[in-house]
Amino acid sequence: MNKKTLKDLDVKGKKVFCRVDFNVPMANGEVSDDTRIKAALPTIEYLTEQGAILILASHLGRPKGEVVKDLRLDPIAKRLSDLIGKDVTKTDAVFGKEVNEALSLLSDGDILLIENVRFEPGEEKNDEKLAQSFADMADLYVNDAFGAAHRAHASTTGVAEKLPAAAGLLMEKELDVLGKALENPERPFTAIIGGAKVKDKIGVIDHLLDKVDNLLIGGGLAYTFIKAQGHEIGQSLLEEDKIDVAKQFMEKAKEKGVNFIIPEDAIVADEFAEDANTKIVAIDEIPKDWEALDIGPKTRETFSEIVADSKLVIWNGPMGVFEFNAFAGGTQAVAEALAETNGYTVIGGGDSAAAASKFGFADQMDHVSTGGGASLEFMEGKELPGVQALDEK
Ligand SMILES: Nc1ncnc2c1ncn2[C@@H]1O[C@H](COP(=O)(O)OP(=O)(O)OP(=O)(O)O)[C@@H](O)[C@H]1O
Numbered sequence: 001m002n003k004k005t006l007k008d009l010d011v012k013g014k015k016v017f018c019r020v021d022f023n024v025p026m027a028n029g030e031v032s033d034d035t036r037i038k039a040a041l042p043t044i045e046y047l048t049e050q051g052a053i054l055i056l057a058s059h060l061g062r063p064k065g066e067v068v069k070d071l072r073l074d075p076i077a078k079r080l081s082d083l084i085g086k087d088v089t090k091t092d093a094v095f096g097k098e099v100n101e102a103l104s105l106l107s108d109g110d111i112l113l114i115e116n117v118r119f120e121p122g123e124e125k126n127d128e129k130l131a132q133s134f135a136d137m138a139d140l141y142v143n144d145a146f147g148a149a150h151r152a153h154a155s156t157t158g159v160a161e162k163l164p165a166a167a168g169l170l171m172e173k174e175l176d177v178l179g180k181a182l183e184n185p186e187r188p189f190t191a192i193i194g195g196a197k198v199k200d201k202i203g204v205i206d207h208l209l210d211k212v213d214n215l216l217i218g219g220g221l222a223y224t225f226i227k228a229q230g231h232e233i234g235q236s237l238l239e240e241d242k243i244d245v246a247k248q249f250m251e252k253a254k255e256k257g258v259n260f261i262i263p264e265d266a267i268v269a270d271e272f273a274e275d276a277n278t279k280i281v282a283i284d285e286i287p288k289d290w291e292a293l294d295i296g297p298k299t300r301e302t303f304s305e306i307v308a309d310s311k312l313v314i315w316n317g318p319m320g321v322f323e324f325n326a327f328a329g330g331t332q333a334v335a336e337a338l339a340e341t342n343g344y345t346v347i348g349g350g351d352s353a354a355a356a357s358k359f360g361f362a363d364q365m366d367h368v369s370t371g372g373g374a375s376l377e378f379m380e381g382k383e384l385p386g387v388q389a390l391d392e393k
């Protein structure tokens with residue numbers, strides 16, 4: 001990586017403003033999944049052990065510049081404190097008198113978590129004054145929030161331009177793993193793309209077609225491709241205005257010699273419901289009034305065989321409506337195939353990461369990205385503003 005990292009900084013006795021992505025799922029006022037908090041621990045522990053005074057900043061949800069009680073970071077401060085076995089001071093303010101007073105009481109190795117930065121209207125606007133307030137608190141800036149690196153906000157880019165700025169250990173690892181995968185992949189290299197909409201995956205499919213040996217398409221977006229091949233898809237998800245793009249991708253795959261695979265069978269349902277009537281059909285036999293909600297058994301087998309023979313697999317997006325048990329089998333089969341292959345496996349965050357943990361395979365993946373949108377933009381070949389803003393080595 002050509003950006004400065006934690007190891008390039010001398011942090012002892014310095015105030016370090018560290019942006020983390022603690023945008024975690026909450027239920028009943030408590031953290032219901034602390035994966036992202038745990039992922040930031042190496043950076044937090046390194047900084048405190050080195051004797052920095054650590055100021056942590058994160059967003060939670062999308063409060064749009066207003067204070068939203070349920071999006072306060074107190075439960076996160078508590079969980080962090082339990083995980084590291086150390087007190088974490090939490091302020092109700094994002095900056096100003098309360099934060100400065102709290103900071104003045106801290107010693108080397110202590111931790112302060114400021115309030116949800118998105119309570120400030122200036123955060124998402126990358127407001128200069130807010131960025132300056134963050135910079136005024138600290139001597140150094142560290143960005144460990146890979147999950148928010150695709151956002152150009154005051155706490156991710158604005159402040160980075162005002163202080164010596166380096167990547168945290170999680171940021172460094174994410175960029176290393178995803179970067180190596182895309183720049184110098186071991187082959188055969190397979191990408192599996194699922195999820196709901198072609199629209200959301202155009203950039204990533206296009207970019208991956210220049211890189212991969214196999215591109216496997218599942219999920220709701222597959223049916224636009226199937227329609228583009230001239231088959232009827234009943235009530236399945238269709239983006240009429242993306243049929244041409246789907247055709248172009250299939251052409252591009254042919255030109256590039258990429259093995260482009262779309263489902264050969266599906267589980268169809270007579271309504272979008274957990275307890276709908278279902279059957280397995282060949283892909284050119286989807287009944288008019290039914291909709292395809294998961295990939296079928298033959299497709300699962302084909303996908304699993306390709307994954308087994310791959311040296312590198314990247315997976316983004318579920319293969320079906322995995323939230324309903326009746327249509328979770330395809331996603332589970334893909335997660336299992338990744339868990340079993342000897343190849344290096346990378347999950348591109350979001351729903352696929354949730355699915356891998358739901359089915360108990362997350363620990364068997366080589367890398368589960370903490371970024372949903374961020375990993376997708378990275379895989380599209382875009383520069384992430386939160387990374388761009390860091391100091392060059
Ligand atoms: N065949 C299908 N028909 C309808 N919906 C589907 C189908 N297959 C998958 N989905 C839905 O797609 C949704 C996930 O789509 P999305 O594009 O958001 O995935 P994702 O890219 O993994 O998400 P994220 O951006 O959070 O990583 C799931 O809620 C799932 O139910």
Ligand SMILES: O=C(O)[C@H](O)COP(=O)(O)O
Nearest residue numbers: 021023147148151372373
């Ligand atoms: O959950 C995420 O993907 C990140 O925390 C970014 O959140 P955002 O989409 O609300 O900017």
